[in-house]
Amino acid sequence: MNQKLGLALALAALLAGGVFFGWQGVIFALTGVVFWLLMQFSRLMRVMRMAKDAPIGHVDSAVMLNAKLKVGMRLLEVLPLARSLGRKTASEPETFVWTDPGEVSVEVVLEQGRVTHWTLQRPETGQD
Structure with a gap:
């Protein structure tokens, strides 16, 4: 939820409680x-507890994570999909990378706390 909307709803609830029910309504x-x-x-806390046991930047399947990502997701929504914290590679814009055992990685870029785009990077094969 948008922070300004949440604050407005909380203030509206406090005001409405005070107007209609007095101090008991405010409480x-x-x-x-x-x-x-x-x-x-x-x-x-539940998301962080789940992610604490996995190595940073590790994901079971980068392809599955890639398939489940959507534009506009918050980092708190991405972490349960990856089941670990991402390895931060850049601060502006915020960029996190998750890599699976096959060296396939997903690079997720967040702006203003939301996913704007991501890329799936596969390792180069030795075949010419």
Whole structure:
């Protein structure tokens, strides 16, 4: 969700709770906002716990990761697909690489926290 939209919804809930139910409504709305934040934190921790056991930049199948990627995905959505953290190769734009045991790699480029494009790179074969 867009950060500005989330903030606007939280403020609207607090305002509506205060207008319609007084201080009890504000407390109820605040409880809902805190619950939503805890759910987001829990999701992040679950993804990081899953990725912690795999080597950085390793993926079981780069071709399958390539097939599942979509433009606009956030890094938090890419990590469960790869099941590991990517090896960061550039900061501007953010670029991460995952490589499989067959030396096939996927390079994912993110701008403003979202996937803009990616490339599948296969190793060169020795055949001429």
